Amino acid sequence: MSVEQVIANVESEREAALERLFSFLRIPSISTDPAFAKDCDAAADWLVAQLTEIGFEASKRPTPGHPMVVAHHRAEGPHMLFYGHYDVQPVDPLNLWHRDPFDPAIEEQNGVKVIRGRGTADDKGQLMTFVEAFRAWKAVHGTLPGNLTLLFEGEEESGSPSLVPFLEENREELSADIAHICDTGLFDAKTPAICTMLRGLASCEFTVRGADRDLHSGFFGGPAMNPIRVLSNLIAAMHDEHGRVTIPDFYDGVDPVPNAIKAAWDTLDFDGAALLGSVDLSEPAGEKDYSILEQIWARPTAEVNGIWGGYTGAGFKTVLPSEASAKVSFRLVGRQDPHAILKNFEDFLRQRLPVDVKLDFRPGGASRATVMPTDEPAFEISRKALSEAWPNEAVFVGGGGSIPIAGHFREILGMDSVLIGFSRDDDGLHSPNEKYDLESFQRGTESWVRILGAMQTA
Amino acid sequence: MSVEQVIANVESEREAALERLFSFLRIPSISTDPAFAKDCDAAADWLVAQLTEIGFEASKRPTPGHPMVVAHHRAEGPHMLFYGHYDVQPVDPLNLWHRDPFDPAIEEQNGVKVIRGRGTADDKGQLMTFVEAFRAWKAVHGTLPGNLTLLFEGEEESGSPSLVPFLEENREELSADIAHICDTGLFDAKTPAICTMLRGLASCEFTVRGADRDLHSGFFGGPAMNPIRVLSNLIAAMHDEHGRVTIPDFYDGVDPVPNAIKAAWDTLDFDGAALLGSVDLSEPAGEKDYSILEQIWARPTAEVNGIWGGYTGAGFKTVLPSEASAKVSFRLVGRQDPHAILKNFEDFLRQRLPVDVKLDFRPGGASRATVMPTDEPAFEISRKALSEAWPNEAVFVGGGGSIPIAGHFREILGMDSVLIGFSRDDDGLHSPNEKYDLESFQRGTESWVRILGAMQTA
Numbered sequence: 001m002s003v004e005q006v007i008a009n010v011e012s013e014r015e016a017a018l019e020r021l022f023s024f025l026r027i028p029s030i031s032t033d034p035a036f037a038k039d040c041d042a043a044a045d046w047l048v049a050q051l052t053e054i055g056f057e058a059s060k061r062p063t064p065g066h067p068m069v070v071a072h073h074r075a076e077g078p079h080m081l082f083y084g085h086y087d088v089q090p091v092d093p094l095n096l097w098h099r100d101p102f103d104p105a106i107e108e109q110n111g112v113k114v115i116r117g118r119g120t121a122d123d124k125g126q127l128m129t130f131v132e133a134f135r136a137w138k139a140v141h142g143t144l145p146g147n148l149t150l151l152f153e154g155e156e157e158s159g160s161p162s163l164v165p166f167l168e169e170n171r172e173e174l175s176a177d178i179a180h181i182c183d184t185g186l187f188d189a190k191t192p193a194i195c196t197m198l199r200g201l202a203s204c205e206f207t208v209r210g211a212d213r214d215l216h217s218g219f220f221g222g223p224a225m226n227p228i229r230v231l232s233n234l235i236a237a238m239h240d241e242h243g244r245v246t247i248p249d250f251y252d253g254v255d256p257v258p259n260a261i262k263a264a265w266d267t268l269d270f271d272g273a274a275l276l277g278s279v280d281l282s283e284p285a286g287e288k289d290y291s292i293l294e295q296i297w298a299r300p301t302a303e304v305n306g307i308w309g310g311y312t313g314a315g316f317k318t319v320l321p322s323e324a325s326a327k328v329s330f331r332l333v334g335r336q337d338p339h340a341i342l343k344n345f346e347d348f349l350r351q352r353l354p355v356d357v358k359l360d361f362r363p364g365g366a367s368r369a370t371v372m373p374t375d376e377p378a379f380e381i382s383r384k385a386l387s388e389a390w391p392n393e394a395v396f397v398g399g400g401g402s403i404p405i406a407g408h409f410r411e412i413l414g415m416d417s418v419l420i421g422f423s424r425d426d427d428g429l430h431s432p433n434e435k436y437d438l439e440s441f442q443r444g445t446e447s448w449v450r451i452l453g454a455m456q457t458a
Numbered sequence: 459m460s461v462e463q464v465i466a467n468v469e470s471e472r473e474a475a476l477e478r479l480f481s482f483l484r485i486p487s488i489s490t491d492p493a494f495a496k497d498c499d500a501a502a503d504w505l506v507a508q509l510t511e512i513g514f515e516a517s518k519r520p521t522p523g524h525p526m527v528v529a530h531h532r533a534e535g536p537h538m539l540f541y542g543h544y545d546v547q548p549v550d551p552l553n554l555w556h557r558d559p560f561d562p563a564i565e566e567q568n569g570v571k572v573i574r575g576r577g578t579a580d581d582k583g584q585l586m587t588f589v590e591a592f593r594a595w596k597a598v599h600g601t602l603p604g605n606l607t608l609l610f611e612g613e614e615e616s617g618s619p620s621l622v623p624f625l626e627e628n629r630e631e632l633s634a635d636i637a638h639i640c641d642t643g644l645f646d647a648k649t650p651a652i653c654t655m656l657r658g659l660a661s662c663e664f665t666v667r668g669a670d671r672d673l674h675s676g677f678f679g680g681p682a683m684n685p686i687r688v689l690s691n692l693i694a695a696m697h698d699e700h701g702r703v704t705i706p707d708f709y710d711g712v713d714p715v716p717n718a719i720k721a722a723w724d725t726l727d728f729d730g731a732a733l734l735g736s737v738d739l740s741e742p743a744g745e746k747d748y749s750i751l752e753q754i755w756a757r758p759t760a761e762v763n764g765i766w767g768g769y770t771g772a773g774f775k776t777v778l779p780s781e782a783s784a785k786v787s788f789r790l791v792g793r794q795d796p797h798a799i800l801k802n803f804e805d806f807l808r809q810r811l812p813v814d815v816k817l818d819f820r821p822g823g824a825s826r827a828t829v830m831p832t833d834e835p836a837f838e839i840s841r842k843a844l845s846e847a848w849p850n851e852a853v854f855v856g857g858g859g860s861i862p863i864a865g866h867f868r869e870i871l872g873m874d875s876v877l878i879g880f881s882r883d884d885d886g887l888h889s890p891n892e893k894y895d896l897e898s899f900q901r902g903t904e905s906w907v908r909i910l911g912a913m914q915t916a
Contacts, residue, residue, distance in 0.1 A: 032773030090775060096671075158773045199676065203774055212738035213554075214889040217761050218657065218859025219643075221789050222744035222753030223734060228762040228784075232693035239687065276681060280670035283813040286680035295680030303675050304686040305777050306768035311785065315490025315616045316661055316822055317548060318787055318860075319763050319888050326686075327769065329776055331679050355741040364774055401676025402776075430674045430777055 002141065003453035009136040010445050017132045018106075018115075020050065021441065024086075024124050025104040025117045031066055031087035032158035040066040040154045043086040047131075047152055054135050055144055061170075063162035066154030070173070073144040080455060081149045081176035081415070083405055084127025084183065085156035088119035089430045096432035106438065113438040120436035121427035126182045127152065129422065129441060133448035145452045149176055153405070156183075159203065159365035160404060167412040175413040178378040180451070183403055184421035186440070188269065191392040192447065194383055195419040196372040197297060200332035201402035202342050203305075203364035206349065207325040208234070208357050214310075215320040224320050228309045230357050231324040234349055238302050238328075243287045245302045245330075247348045253335030257298045265293055268395065278426060297398030301331040302345075329364075331402065338366035367404030372416055377458065382418045385454035389447040420447070460599065461911035467594040468903050475590045476564075476573075478508070479899065482544075482582050483562040483575045489524055489545035490616035498524040498612045501544040505589075505610055512593045513602055519628075521620035524612030528631070531602040538913060539607045539634035539873070541863055542585025542641065543614035546577035547888045554890035564896065571896040578894035579885035584640045585610065587880065587899060591906035603910045607634055611863070614641075617661065617823035618862060625870040633871040636836040638909070641861055642879035644898070646727065649850040650905065652841055653877040654830040655755060658790035659860035660800050661763075661822035664807060665783040666692070666815050672768075673778040682778050686767045688815050689782040692807055696760050696786075701745045703760045703788075705806045711793030715756045723751055726853065736884055755856025759789040760803075787822075789860060796824035825862035830874055835916065840876045843912035847905040878905070 010017070029043035030036040044060045044067045051058035056071035066087065091101040099105065104117030115125060137145050151174060155162055167174060187193040210225040240246050257265075272292030276282060286295035295301075309324025311317035330341055346361045353359055372379065374396055386394040399419070406417040422440035423429065468475070487501035488494040502518045502525045509516035514529035524545060549559040557563065562575030573583060595603050609632060613620055625632060645651040668683040698704050715723075730750030734740060744753035753759075767782025769775035788799055804819045811817055830837070832854055844852040857877070864875040880898035881887065 032775065033771065090769070090771060090773075092769075092771070093672075157775075201776070203776075205774075210739065213886065213891075214551075215737060216859065216888045217759070217763065217787060217789065218857070219754065219883065219887070220737070221759040221761050221858060222757055223730065223742035223750045224737070224739060225741075225743035226761055228765050229693060229697065232690040232762070232765075235687060235690035236694035272681065279673060279678070279682070281668065281682055281814045283683075284681035285683035285812070285814075292681045296677065299680055301675070301679040303679050303684055303776075303778060304690070304768065305675065305775060306770045306779070307686050307690075307782060308766050308770040310762065310764035311548070311550075312764045312766040312783075313491065313548060313550070315548075316663075316785060316787075317490065317615075317763060317888065318659070318661075318761075320761060321764070324765060325770075327774060329675060329774075331675065354743070356739045356743075399676070400679060401674065425677070428671065429677070430775065431672045 003449055006136045006140045006449045007446050009140050010132065010449060013136065014442060017445070021115070021125060021128050022104045024128065025119055026102055028102045029087050029154065030090050031155050033090060037066065040087055044069050044152070044154055047086055050131060051150065055138050056150065061166070063166055065162040068154070068166055069152040071150040073148040075147045077146050078178070078455070079147045079149065079176035081151060081174065081179040082130050083151050083179055083181045084130070085123045085153045086127070087154045087157050088124070089122065089157050091118050091432070093432065098433060109435060114435040115438060115441060116433065116435045118434055120434055121423040122429040122434065123156065123183045125436035125441055126421050126423065126444065129444035130180070130182055130448040132445045133452060136445070136449060137452060145456050149174060163405065164408055164412065167408055171413060176415055179409050179415050179417040180382070181403060181406060181417045181419045182421050184399055184419045185423040185425065187395055187397055189424065190390060192386045192390045192394040192420070192422070193397045194379060194386070194394060195399040196374050196379070196396045197398035198370040198406055198419070199300070199400055199402050200336065200338055200367045200369040200407070201329060201404065202332060202338035202366045203327070203329040204342055204345065205325065205327045205362045205364065207323050207360040208353070209323040209360070210357055211320070211322050214322050217318040217320045220320055225354060225356050226320050227324040227357065228321060230354060231307070231309065231326060234352055235304055235326065237352060243285065245300070247302065247341070247345050249344055250300070250341060253337060254300055255334045257294060275425060296400035298333055300333050300336055302328065304328050331400065333369045336369065338368060342366060365404070367402060367407050370406045370410070376416055378418055378455070381454050381458050382420065382451050385450040386420060386447050388450050389443055422447070461907055464594045464598045464907045465904050467598050468590065468907060471594065472900060475903070479573070479583060479586050480562045482586065483577055484560055486560045487545050487577070487612065488548050489613050491548060495524065498545055502527050502610070502612055505544055508589060509608065513596050514608065519624070521624055523620040526612070526624055527610040529608040531606040533605045535604045536636070536913070537605045537607065537634040539609060539632065539637040540588050541609050541611070541637055541639045542588070543581045543611045544585070545612045545615050546582070547580065547615050549576050549890070551890065556891060567893060572893040573896060573899060574891065574893045576892055578892055579881040580887040580892065581614070581641045583894035583899055584879050584881065584902065587902035588638070588640055588906045590903045591910060594903070594907060595910060603914050607632060621863065622866055622870065625866055629871060634873055637867050637873050637875040639861060639864060639875045639877045640879050642857055642877045643881040643883070645853055645855055647882065648848060650844045650848045650852040650878070650880070651855045652837060652844070652852060653857040654832050654837070654854045655856035656828040656864055656877070657758070657858055657860050658794065658796055658825045658827040658865070659787060659862065660790060660796035660824045661785070661787040662800055662803065663783065663785045663820045663822065665781050665818040666811070667781040667818070668815055669778070669780050672780050675776040675778045678778055683812060683814050684778050685782040685815065686779060688812060689765070689767065689784060692810055693762055693784065695810060701743065703758070705760065705799070705803050707802055708758070708799060711795065712758055713792045715752060733883060754858035756791055758791050758794055760786065762786050789858065791827045794827065796826060800824060823862070825860060825865050828864045828868070834874055836876055836913070839912050839916050840878065840909050843908040844878060844905050846908050847901055880905070
């Protein structure tokens with residue numbers, strides 16, 4: 001049977017596949033930092049070369065930011081699009097890494113072989129699972145499986161500013177029957193998952209300014225407003241004592257989880273205490289009266305992702321700073337409107353500013369939550385094929401993260417997305433010492449081979 | 459008359475004096491940053507060379523930190539000690555300087571000639587006023603005026619860790635009848651001041667930690683405690699709605715200003731609105747029911763001097779940081795005990811920590827407030843001599859800053875300090891574009907010549 005031959009090829013090519021992944025991981029394609037723009041470009045070039053070698057018509061496509069990579073294999077039959085992103089998160093704090101984030105290696109962690117390095121799990125290691133599946137398919141069959149489009153983005157970790165215009169400008173070329181997005185995780189080590197609910201994301205950065213210059217706290221301490229104090233008061237006001245966000249109308253469009261879905265989630269072997277325990281926490285800090293799973297999959301949040309102001313270097317400086325700043329993001333669910341929330345948040349801040357304090361509010365990315373139509377055939381076909389590659393049956397789950405691309409695919413290209421990925425809770429995404437289990441990479445590739453086979457014959 | 463001859467010499471040597479000051483200012487002796495340790499050492503060497511040239515027995519004296527410079531001229535008569543510090547504040551944010559902070563120049567600001575550069579007013583420009591006074595005296599008289607000791611410190615801007623041990627180890631050598639400290643300001647452009655009340659200072663730095671690593675807000679946002687939120691809540695809790703510090707027993711030892719002193723202050727031509735207006739503020743932010751002058755001279759404060767946590771670089775990162783930190787300092791008055799306050803503050807923080815949050819509290823420098831005995835003759839002699847160099851009579855004032863050296867001189871060496879300086883409210887101490895008025899430098903030098911003359915004949 002052809003799928004088994006392809007899987008045999010995947011197994012015999014394991015070393016070469018790892019070598020290819022390592023050469024990809026060595027490119028420090030940090031999209032949010034302009035200092036790494038050339039590396040993002042190099043990562044795009046690397047993908048174009050790979051895909052061309054496999055037999056795709058691949059090209060690097062310019063945007064005002066980092067380039068897209070688009071590849072096609074035109075054939076009869078249903079049109080499938082595959083998506084991944086080649087950019088990675090920044091690596092700070094660098095001192096917490098135990099090896100160079102861009103010098104990947106196989107290491108052993110808790111008795112398990114892992115691929116260590118920035119981007120292993122998010123998302124280079126993941127996207128290479130389907131690229132390797134295509135390579136193996138081509139090697140065995142001499143052709144690629146069906147009518148295929150591949151899309152790789154280089155700005156996923158920095159708010160995807162070029163994505164929507166690019167999708168709009170290339171609507172016809174990119175519209176497929178279904179998208180497969182590889183940027184999510186397993187439910188647990190034995191249980192693969194298709195993520196059918198995703199939180200949206202709205203982000204912003206703001207600065208509060210007091211005096212027009214930094215002041216000496218000896219001469220001005222007392223009568224001069226301290227912007228760090230103002231900023232702290234603003235942040236403290238964002239939540240009430242029950243963990244609820246206090247911004248007006250914040251919960252507009254947040255629906256309770258339907259009983260049927262809640263019941264299905266209850267059957268999952270989810271250990272919230274273990275999840276928190278894995279990062280040295282014990283008590284859920286979110287909204288009271290919601291389970292940990294609900295807090296992650298079905299409830300919105302307001303989080304401060306960064307704060308800075310005054311003197312933060314070594315030693316001590318008795319300064320009253322002129323300004324202090326914070327980066328804030330909101331995870332959104334249901335029908336919450338990200339633009340309305342950013343506007344309400346700005347108003348919320350402005351109404352609380354003391355005399356003499358100015359606010360500079362800079363809205364960032366904004367995307368709604370997504371809920372997938374799991375009754376579309378591609379979902380069940382993919383779920384069954386995926387189940388064959390892993391010990392346990394694949395499950396439909398929610399996801400706490402935001403993958404705005406799924407929303408854009410539906411809104412702009414009119415297609416739904418099947419979200420499949422193989423990362424694990426302890427992969428350290430966005431953190432020092434990010435890793436991807438070797439099993440995720442290998443069984444992930446096998447998973448795609450089975451999904452491609454099933455979609456072919458469906 | 460000899461004093462007038464010396465002043466004539468000061469005037470004829472003005473260009474050369476400025477050249478000397480500039481070469482001193484070019485040394486980036488930032489004491490708080492270990493990267494500039496060699497520059498601190500170079501500044502000490504520079505002073506030793508100057509003082510030796512003038513006729514002092516001068517030497518650089520090692521400490522565990524940056525060196526001290528001590529110089530003597532032994533003679534009959536009352537023993538006077540002069541103090542200044544050769545270290546300077548850091549220069550960040552560097553982009554707000556309109557010229558290199560260590561490339562000093564004469565510039566015009568609001569029609570007035572100023573010396574621009576880091577350390578011009580705090581404290582190199584100031585200490586050079588008495589050094590130049592000694593130089594001129596020596597040039598005219600062929601000898602130095604009396605029994606003199608000079609002490610220069612290189613850690614004043616970083617908490618003076620080596621100062622107390624150095625004073626204790628050299629108690630006999632450094633104990634004089636009176637100290638003159640040049641690190642304060644004029645009352646206003648026409649009115650010199652002797653500062654007889656100084657606030658103390660207690661400082662600390664602390665970190666709150668949640669999870670044992672940075673987390674992805676998609677996967678953990680909701681149930682995971684955000685340390686920036688915890689830190690903001692702690693800082694917000696430090697003051698009540700009347701601007702009062704809420705730390706238990708914080709106001710123990712804070713006495714009301716005696717009516718006589720309050721009455722003297724009321725006669726001063728102090729324009730609080732203008733002071734705040736000069737930095738683009740309008741409303742006093744300190745304790746309600748106290749005047750701006752009282753808030754600065756006679757009331758204690760709690761200020762956050764720096765805050766940091768999470769991702770603070772360009773772009774956006776949806777991280778839940780593992781930790782967040784702040785630097786806090788307290789300005790103290792009256793009989794407030796800095797060690798008790800730091801202890802109470804640590805307890806205050808610990809009592810407010812949510813479950814799962816750890817506190818790392820690092821106490822810093824601690825010095826009590828100082829009140830000088832203005833009935834000692836040296837104060838009135840200095841005040842009268844100082845008055846002759848300026849349009850208005852010199853006044854005894856309070857000071858909002860902390861000059862711990864005055865407290866140490868009394869406690870360790872048993873001597874009082876006459877605090878005289880010539881900086882102005884708009885000098886930008888500790889801020890970008892620090893300056894020192896050319897008039898301050900020139901009339902300051904003249905002031906010391908007159909004080910030396912008066913102390914000689916007293």
